[in-house]
Amino acid sequence: MTRSDDPQSAxxxxxxxxxLNTADPICQVCGQPLYEGDDITAYAYRAAGEPAYxxxxxxxxxxxxxxxxxxxxxxxxxxxxGHIGTCSNSRTQSTTFVLLDPTPAVTSPxxxxxxxxxxxxxxxxxxxxxxxxxxxxxxxxxxEHARSDGGSPREGSE
Numbered sequence: 001m002t003r004s005d006d007p008q009s010a011x012x013x014x015x016x017x018x019x020l021n022t023a024d025p026i027c028q029v030c031g032q033p034l035y036e037g038d039d040i041t042a043y044a045y046r047a048a049g050e051p052a053y054x055x056x057x058x059x060x061x062x063x064x065x066x067x068x069x070x071x072x073x074x075x076x077x078x079x080x081x082g083h084i085g086t087c088s089n090s091r092t093q094s095t096t097f098v099l100l101d102p103t104p105a106v107t108s109p110x111x112x113x114x115x116x117x118x119x120x121x122x123x124x125x126x127x128x129x130x131x132x133x134x135x136x137x138x139x140x141x142x143x144e145h146a147r148s149d150g151g152s153p154r155e156g157s158e
Contacts, residue, residue: 011053012102015044015080017087020055020097025084028057029065036084041065042099044078048110053078055099071108079106 020042025034034040039061046053053076059065061081071077085100 015102017098027060029059039083042080046076048074076110077108
């Protein structure tokens, strides 16, 4: 049962059986074909104000690949482990691949770009964060790149 005051439970209820949005699931990193029953890692996101999640991409479930590393403020994001299932529509005679048994490994709420790694996640690997440099203050950049005669630093260096 989903409690309305537990946003993660509500999210996981919505993420169960979410379409993978592909007719031929493959690992987005190595290109390995994926089939019904295969374990996968999926990146799911929902922009602030949007009612539903979408799957951004899927990866092999063997956990050989790095998890997503850049998260976006204003977007609720999950790195989930689970496996591929299918949902059939008898009226249209079509089958859709879906994510079953989603388990969060990493979460990034809309209020921050910082990831939260779940301690009970089925994967021991933390997401790797790219080193982010602070922007160079304008005055420092001008001092470092200006010549005493006011010319461009590249003039005369040819």
